[in-house]
Amino acid sequence: MNSLSMKKISRTMLIWMLLIVGVGTGFMGTQASAAGAADLNDDVQLTAFIDGIMKANMDNFKIPGTVVTIVKDGKIMLAKGYGHANLEEGTLVNPETSLFRIASTTKLFTWTAVMQLVEQGKIDLNTDVNTYLKTVKLPSTYSQPVTMHHLMTHTAGFEEGGVGYQITTDPGKLPVSISETLAKHMPALVRPPGEMMSYSNYGAALAGLIVEEVSGMPYNDYIQTHIFDLLQMKYATVQEPISVSLEPYxxxxxxxxxxxxxxxPPTFxxxxxxxGSAAVSxxxxxxxxxxxxxxGRYAGKQMLKPETLRLMQSPAFQFDERLPGMDLGFIEQRMNGLRVISHGGADTLFTTELYLVPDKKIGIFVSSSGGDGGASASGLAKAFFDRYYxxxxxxxxxVSAELEKDVQKYxxxxxxxxxxxxxxxxxxxxLSQISIGVTDxxxxxxxxxxxxxxxxxxxxLFQDVExxxxIGFRTDASGKVTHLLLDILPGMPLEPTxxxxxxKFxxxxxxxxxxxFISVLLGSAYRRRDIKAMPKWQKWAIRLSTATAVWALATLMAxxxxxxxxxxxxxxxxxxQQLNLYLFxxxxxxGLTVTMVAFAVMAWKGSYWTALKRVHYTLVVxxxxxxxxxxxHWNLLGWQFG
Structure with missing residues (x-):
């Protein structure tokens, strides 16, 4: 799961938080510029700087345990744990051995595995993925086929899904077949492949299945052999639950x-x-x-050829060439004018961010075991770039008058x-919507x-005045807005609602x-004697409206x-069970509504009550x-599970 889908706050709230952070970015960036850049090669100074940030972050964001690694020019500049791996036993976080669940950052292993097979000529990025799939086949919803390029750029067109099946806390349900899971919970293709980004866990899992079926090796074994073993990653696994040998860490x-x-309990x-299954030190x-x-090299071993790596780290889908794009698996960001490629991840307990600056040979990894780790990681990255770049x-x-005259259409x-x-x-x-207004x-x-x-x-294209x-927009041939992208959320495009x-509607x-409905309840209470004296069908019509009002209010509240x-x-x-019962x-x-419609017809035909009361009854219907x-409309009528 990605960091946005698993937060306990709504996406809209996250946008406000990031926009507020954006104000600080401009101010702090200007201040740092005036002071000049610090020397990143001074590891003592770097450690003291990161220590100060993390101490404050752990207190402010209520984080029990976190870890930070910074690399530059092929060397580890800093690798340090903060807080506890186990509070009850007093075990401290160890950057060498403590295994943090990295959730969607796992996708970088999957995408790297895909590129290894591309390099070997076993996968073509622009070929229909059904060519490689043996146990699952995607439907031909659109004339264009879904390709690996679409999966890696999240432009396959899948809708989002996950209620009831995305994760589990029961290790007894493991291991689970990737192919059986993807066949059982296949989301619909809701837009033509290649048209627009829509982040998809399903698409990444499908890529993992392709790695499995093309290589002939189970996914876990492939990642272990061709990435972890190759790179001497001794404390890393995608196995669920974690093996007995690694469980103590x-x-x-x-x-x-x-x-x-x-x-x-951990999620799986x-x-x-x-x-999203990896746990790594x-x-x-x-x-x-x-x-x-x-x-593509580490300790004399070649993970990917340089040309393959450059392809993977180059823009593969761009909403707008002037805004951050999507590489083959990496999400681009801009930090103080630098091009950063990144990937985050979060589940209900862990939050991770990984940032790479290819031009500067710099990498930052931050992972936390609780609290608001996402805010901590983004704050650390901002402070780092403000200090050193x-x-x-x-x-x-x-601003030209020509551009200003069309602002209203956005x-x-x-x-x-x-x-x-x-x-x-x-x-x-x-509730995951944002509104854009126009002022001056x-x-x-x-x-x-x-x-x-x-x-x-x-x-x-628009720029924050501070x-x-x-933020950028896409428009169609007639000039109508079709999409929106905020550069603080480069992997999350929006479209008009x-x-x-x-x-609000x-x-x-x-x-x-x-x-x-409240007027019905008040009227029924106020006119109890009058209602009791009414003819049978009029009386039942009132009782039905009262019952419907009570039930409608209760349903809405639930x-x-x-x-x-x-x-x-x-x-x-x-x-x-609560959700299943609610759906009744x-x-x-x-059912009550249909019955009320019938009584409304009877009320008008039979001239029940006064005309004003019949109008009121009809409005209630x-x-x-x-x-x-x-x-x-919102798929709450019946048991519509994916």
Whole structure:
């Protein structure tokens, strides 16, 4: 799983956090520039600098154990553990042996394995992957086939999935066949291959299956032999659960409960292990980083040929040539003007970030066993680049009147391309949208002190007026906006949100419906005697509306308080009894709604009550219909699991 999918905060909240960090980036970069760059070759100074940052980060972000490795020019400049691997036993983090689960950073091993087979002529990046697959076949949804190039750039077109099957905490369910898992949980192809990025764990796992079936070796064995053994990575594995010989070195994962760290069971990827199962020590990750920075070589062993490595680390898909792109497996970023290729990973307990600067032969690996490790890693990277490669002062290019006149067309609601369309997973993206407004011919995101303002600096390109951060848009032949990319989230494009997907649209309709349902309850309580004296069918019509109002309000409350706020581990590891029981509620609501429609027809034909009361009754019916359509649209009507 990638670092964005496994956070316990919404993607929208993450964007605000990153945008706030962006303000600091511009300021601190300017300050560092004025002071001049520090000497990275001074390892004593480097260690003292990182020590200070990590001490503050562990306190601020409540991290029990973390590790940092920095390499440069083929050498380990720093490899240090902070905190504890096991709090109960007092075991300290050891950068040589402590095994951190690196989640989606595992994909770099999978992509490297793919490139080894490309180098050997066994895989062609632009050939239909069905050519290589033996046990699983992708459907021909579009005229273009899915290729390995699409898998490695996350442009295959898969929808997102995972509810109930992405991970497990039960080691008794292991080992699991990759092919059987991928056949059972195949997501739909929802956009033509090559059209746009949409990060996919399934696509990475499929690449791992191809490695397995093309090489003739089980995935675990291939990675162990051709990467770990080759690079002398003795404390590294993709096996689940970790082997008995390595188990003593496994980091424990912790959650924060009632002000204390509490040990939690590890999660397992099972059949999705090529996308996230690795557990690796910091020094072993240094070997891997060095190989990627030194023409594919480590300790005299060649992992990839230099030309293969250059191909892997070159832009393979670009949203816009002016913005960070996607390499073959690596996600590009810009840090103080440097091109950085990276990959992060997070599960419910661990967070990892890996950054490589090929032009400077620098690599940084940071992994944490709890707390907000993602904020710690990004903060460390920013501080590192501000100190050793300070940014130039931000200069906003002059804005032309020609660019300013079209600013309004970019305003609106946007949602991530990485989302579900077909299953219950769709509902969990209900709140993952951002809004872009226009103020004085500038685009704005957020409000108040957190508002970020972007000025147009080129066709479809905007820059933050206070930093170097940029956002870009794609438009079609008619000039209509089709996609958005923020350079702080280079692997997560967005697209305009259709009306029926907009959370604000539904909140308005649901709000009106709630008011109508409450009016029914108040009216029933106030007119109890009048209702009791009504003829039989009129009385039953009122009782039905009351029952429907109660049930609709209860269902809506359960939807947001129970379903949307499900524990992330529960959501991705199993179908809980609570969720199964909840899914009866929308179905019952639909039944009540259909019955109410019939009574509404009877009320008008039979001239029940006054005309005003019949209108009110009809509005209540419409409110129930709206709510039923809400559950239908968001795949909450029935048991729609992937």
């Amino acid at each position: 496994a980091m424990l994962g912790y959650a924060r409960e009632n002000g204390k760290f509490v040990t939690k 990827e099972g059949g999705f292990r090529p996308a 910091a020094i072993d990750m240094a070997h891997f980083m060095i190989a990627h920075l030194q023409d 300070p940014a130039q002062a931000v200069k906003l290019p002059p 305003a609106g609601s946007y949602q991530f391309t990485r989302r579900n369309h077909s299953d219950i997973d769709k509902f969990f993206s209900f 011919n500038r685009l704005s995101i957020g409000s108040g002190a957190e508002q970020q303002v972007f000025a147009p600096i080129g066709p479809n 930093s170097a951060h940029q 259709p009306l029926l997907d907009r959370s 539904w909140f308005v309709l649901l709000g009106i419906s709630v008011i109508l 939807t947001f308080l129970v379903v949307l706020n499900m524990d992330l581990l529960d959501r991705l590891s199993r179908i809980t 509620m929308p179905i019952i609501l639909v 419409l409110a129930s219909v709206v709510m039923s359509l809400f559950y239908y």
